[in-house]
Amino acid sequence: MSAETRTGAPVLEVDDLRISFRERAAERAAVHGLGFSVEAGETLAIVGESGCGKSLTAFALLGLLPGNARASGRVRLEGRDILGLEGEAMRRLRGTRIAMIFQEPMTALNPVLTIGAQIVEAIREHEAVSAADARTRTLSLLARVRIPDPERRFGEYPHRLSGGMRQRVVIAMALACAPAVLVADEPTTALDVTVQAEILDLIDDLRRETGMAVVLITHDLGLVAEHADRVLVMYAGRAVEAGSAAALFAAPRHPYTRALVAARPRPGSALRQRLVEIPGQVPPPGAMPPGCAFAPRCPAAEAPCRETPPPLPSVGTAAERVACLRWKDLRAPDQSPVRLGA
Amino acid sequence: MLRTNPLYGSAPDLEARPLLTVTDLAVQYRTAGGTVRAVDGVSLEVHPGETLGLVGESGCGKSTLGRAILRLVEPSRGSIRLDGRELVGLPRRALRGERRRLQMVFQDSGAALDPRWTVGRLIEEPLRVYGIGGRAERRDRVARLLADMGLPPDAAARHPHAFSGGQRQRIGIARALVLDPDLVVCDEPVSALDVSIQAQILNLLQDLQERRGVAFLFISHDLSVVEHVSDRVAVMYLGRIVETAPRDALWRAPAHPYTRTLLAAVPSPERQARRARRGVNLPDALPSPYAPPSGCHFHPRCPLAVERCRSEVPALRAFSGTAHRVACHLA
Numbered sequence: 001m002s003a004e005t006r007t008g009a010p011v012l013e014v015d016d017l018r019i020s021f022r023e024r025a026a027e028r029a030a031v032h033g034l035g036f037s038v039e040a041g042e043t044l045a046i047v048g049e050s051g052c053g054k055s056l057t058a059f060a061l062l063g064l065l066p067g068n069a070r071a072s073g074r075v076r077l078e079g080r081d082i083l084g085l086e087g088e089a090m091r092r093l094r095g096t097r098i099a100m101i102f103q104e105p106m107t108a109l110n111p112v113l114t115i116g117a118q119i120v121e122a123i124r125e126h127e128a129v130s131a132a133d134a135r136t137r138t139l140s141l142l143a144r145v146r147i148p149d150p151e152r153r154f155g156e157y158p159h160r161l162s163g164g165m166r167q168r169v170v171i172a173m174a175l176a177c178a179p180a181v182l183v184a185d186e187p188t189t190a191l192d193v194t195v196q197a198e199i200l201d202l203i204d205d206l207r208r209e210t211g212m213a214v215v216l217i218t219h220d221l222g223l224v225a226e227h228a229d230r231v232l233v234m235y236a237g238r239a240v241e242a243g244s245a246a247a248l249f250a251a252p253r254h255p256y257t258r259a260l261v262a263a264r265p266r267p268g269s270a271l272r273q274r275l276v277e278i279p280g281q282v283p284p285p286g287a288m289p290p291g292c293a294f295a296p297r298c299p300a301a302e303a304p305c306r307e308t309p310p311p312l313p314s315v316g317t318a319a320e321r322v323a324c325l326r327w328k329d330l331r332a333p334d335q336s337p338v339r340l341g342a
Numbered sequence: 343m344l345r346t347n348p349l350y351g352s353a354p355d356l357e358a359r360p361l362l363t364v365t366d367l368a369v370q371y372r373t374a375g376g377t378v379r380a381v382d383g384v385s386l387e388v389h390p391g392e393t394l395g396l397v398g399e400s401g402c403g404k405s406t407l408g409r410a411i412l413r414l415v416e417p418s419r420g421s422i423r424l425d426g427r428e429l430v431g432l433p434r435r436a437l438r439g440e441r442r443r444l445q446m447v448f449q450d451s452g453a454a455l456d457p458r459w460t461v462g463r464l465i466e467e468p469l470r471v472y473g474i475g476g477r478a479e480r481r482d483r484v485a486r487l488l489a490d491m492g493l494p495p496d497a498a499a500r501h502p503h504a505f506s507g508g509q510r511q512r513i514g515i516a517r518a519l520v521l522d523p524d525l526v527v528c529d530e531p532v533s534a535l536d537v538s539i540q541a542q543i544l545n546l547l548q549d550l551q552e553r554r555g556v557a558f559l560f561i562s563h564d565l566s567v568v569e570h571v572s573d574r575v576a577v578m579y580l581g582r583i584v585e586t587a588p589r590d591a592l593w594r595a596p597a598h599p600y601t602r603t604l605l606a607a608v609p610s611p612e613r614q615a616r617r618a619r620r621g622v623n624l625p626d627a628l629p630s631p632y633a634p635p636s637g638c639h640f641h642p643r644c645p646l647a648v649e650r651c652r653s654e655v656p657a658l659r660a661f662s663g664t665a666h667r668v669a670c671h672l673a
Contacts, residue, residue: 049536192399193565197607219536222566225611249611263541265570267612271589272552274545275570278538281506 010037011180011213012061012098017073017083019056019065028285030056031237032309033073038181041207043214045228045245047221049260051282053237054217058185061215062100063090078180095126099174103186105166108173109158115142115169116154122176141172145202164195171202178210185217200227221264225249230319233257236282236293239312243320253315253322255330256294292324300326359426360387361524361557362411367420369403369410376632380406382581383420385658388525391551393558395572395589397565397604401631403581404561408527411559412446413437424525442472445523449530451514455502461488462498465516472521483520490553491516492546508539512546519550527559532567544571565608569593574665577601580631580639583658587666597661597668600640638671646672 019031031053038044046054060071063085075083077098085093094100102108110118119138123129129137135154142150145168158166167187174182184203188196204227207214216228224231224245231248233241233256241254252258262276280297283289289296291306298305305325312323369381380403388394398404409415411422413429422429424440432440448454455464462484469480488497491512502510511531518526528547532540544567550556562568568575569589576586577598585598596602629635629642638656641647650671661668 049538192563194399194603194607197609200609220609221537222609222611226609260537263538265544265566267566267569267608267610268593269570271573272548273570274548275541277542277545281508281539 009039011040011078012215013037013074013076014057014061015074015076017057017060017071017075019053019060019069019071022068022070027070029237029288030069030285031060034234034239035312036232036239036242038213038215040180040213041211042230043204043207043216043228045216045218045224045231046234047218047224047231047260048234049219049282051236051285052234054234055185057234058100058183058215058217061181061183062094062098064100092126095122096177097179098181098183099177099179100183100185101167101170101174101187103189105163105170106158108170109166111158114155114157115161119169119173119176122173126177137176138172141175142169144175144206145169145172146198147172162195163191164199167191167199168202171199171206175206175210179212181213181215182207183215183217186219187216188223189219196223203227221249221261233260236288237285238293238309239321239323240294241322241324242312243322247320253327253330254294254324255298255300255326258330300330302326358390361390361425362386362388362559363421363423363426364411365421365423367407367410367422368418369406369415370418378631379581379634380631381410381417382634384578384581384583386576386583386586388557388559390524391555391557392573393551393560393571395568395575396559396561396578397563397568397575398578399563399604401580402578404578405529407578408446408529408559408561411527412441412444414446442521443524445518445521445526447511447514447518447526447528447531449533450507450510451517452502452505452507452510455510455513455517457501457503460499460501461493461505461513464502464513465498465520468517468521474521484516487516487520490550492542506539508535508542511535511543515543515546515550519554519556522554523556525557525559527561529561530563531560533562533564540567547571565604566610577604580629580634582639582669584640584670585661585666585668586658587661591662591666595662595666597666597673598640598670599644599646599672603643638669648672 015035017031017034018029020027020029034057036044046057048054059065061075065071071083073083074081082093116138119141120134123134123137139150139154142153147153147165147168188199191199200223203214218224228245231243231245232239233254235256241257248257249261252261259276259278263278265275278297283293283296289306291308292310295301295305310323310325312321314320315322364384364386367381367384368379371378371380384407396404406415410417417430420430424444427440429437429440465484465487466480469475469483475483484498485495488495493509493512502513505513532543535543547558551558560568560571572589574586574588575592576583577600579600585601593605596605635642637653638651641651644651656669656671658667658669661673
């Protein structure tokens with residue numbers, strides 16, 4: 001997708017990331033030993049259903065976890081450990097080397113400041129530039145995120161803009177100091193489909209122009225196919241499969257990934273075709289089974305699957321991983337809909 | 343009692359008399375900012391046992407249209423006929439009789455359920471209101487319906503908050519179906535659900551339709567879901583239907599420029615052939631609903647618009663056969 005801007009060296013490396021919540025006297029684990037890396041100019045999608053820990057992971061990368069959450073493990077940004085950073089050190093990093101955009105752009109915008117003033121402030125907080133220079137840079141950022149008529153928009157308040165325009169403003173703020181990594185947490189989930197396409201195309205173009213790495217957090221497998229180079233699939237706080245986006249759809253390996261791909265309505269399918277269901281539901285955080293978290297819903301689970309969580313070994317190339325004891329025994333995914341399990 | 347209708351089975355009869363006929367329906371909201379024509383002269387038909395998908399982006403009026411059909415909001419003009427009987431202007435009492443045959447499922451059915459009631463009482467309530475069956479018979483009917491919904495038998499004694507989002511949606515569907523309606527308006531019924539749960543609910547709706555012959559007006563912003571469930575599809579833009587066609591015809595040969603834009607924007611691994619959407623560059627905001635554009639509402643965003651589109655409202659006319667209709671001067 002973007003071979004020309006990739007360097008091969010990871011800008012972001014996450015190793016054995018664990019996130020837990022203190023609830024009353026108990027410590028409740030939400031993310032269990034997650035590892036991944038992202039190269040410059042590359043988009044890694046982290047995919048999973050609600051509660052799988054994908055958004056928590058995003059927040060942990062930027063030091064934005066809520067007060068009752070704890071993260072351990074290692075997060076390296078451009079070779080520097082950042083997981084333990086606090087206060088001013090983390091804040092400086094957040095505006096300059098790593099930035100985040102959210103599902104609801106108003107979370108990141110101040111309703112009582114004009115959009116121009118907010119971007120100017122973001123620039124001047126991190127760099128000693130004159131007000132006039134910051135203004136010039138803001139206008140060029142607004143143009144770069146394809147906001148029509150930047151001069152006029154500069155003086156407008158966020159509520160005057162549509163959801164899509166607001167998200168463009170947030171992207172402009174994120175780009176203000178040319179970050180190495182952009183974390184996008186469900187950036188288009190609240191937007192209409194035509195607007196979604198434009199926002200994601202914009203992020204793709206900016207990634208190609210600047211060589212920044214993108215971590216795209218999403219529940220939408222359709223987006224992954226079009227906008228990600230590699231994918232990490234999460235289930236109940238763990239990575240279950242990692243690999244190239246193309247391989248994930250052509251030959252998903254983990255039973256959960258297979259079921260997820262097959263549960264989507266398939267374009268052009270015959271009328272009244274049944275979808276593949278995943279029976280049951282994700283176990284609640286307090287009631288994780290001892291073995292593979294997917295085992296209670298998995299049609300292929302056997303006794304060993306229920307004993308200890310499976311490791312995440314490389315299969316094929318180093319970047320392709322699957323956390324399933326039985327993936328080799330499973331037949332190639334059937335394209336016809338079958339009901340999994342009971 | 344739970345009717346099964348072998349007549350409809352899996353192929354709705356489009357030659358039969360429509361179950362629902364909506365003609366030139368309009369709904370206006372008066373707000374501080376002016377009058378919004380949320381629904382602006384919509385005509386459509388739903389046949390017995392079929393699913394008509396209604397798609398469009400936020401603010402296009404699709405939910406208002408669904409609510410107006412149940413007269414949860416009052417239309418300002420037009421006609422809604424159920425099996426030939428006019429619902430617009432019908433007094434509340436008389437409407438109640440017809441409402442038995444017309445039900446609704448919402449995006450978050452949980453929010454529409456009284457949290458203090460048990461699930462059994464919630465589902466039974468409509469039967470009581472309409473004085474259907476004795477107590478034992480009603481209980482029996484509720485139990486069988488719960489089983490049909492894939493809910494455990496002890497669900498009847500529990501409260502809605504004890505259930506997950508997917509299960510609450512099953513409860514909402516049970517409540518909508520307990521009176522054995524002919525048409526259920528489903529407003530974004532799976533939009534709040536994860537994909538694995540979404541598949542369960544979509545399969546359930548399909549099973550129920552096959553067993554009971556119920557027709558669905560299925561309102562959604564999600565084109566993949568609409569493609570999956572619909573026999574026919576209507577596309578709405580700023581209060582008007584711009585195109586309507588059988589499912590396969592619409593995806594094979596979309597005729598309205600807005601429909602084409604919408605279909606091209608759906609991200610999908612299967613249709614990954616890079617779309618022609620780059621360069622089209624739609625201005626991403628819908629025009630103000632207070633002052634919709636003249637002529638064809640879509641003309642300011644349309645790459646093909648000509649002078650006539652700015653001045654003359656295009657009628658919804660036959661495009662290919664009688665079933666595929668489009669409101670575009672250039673199609």
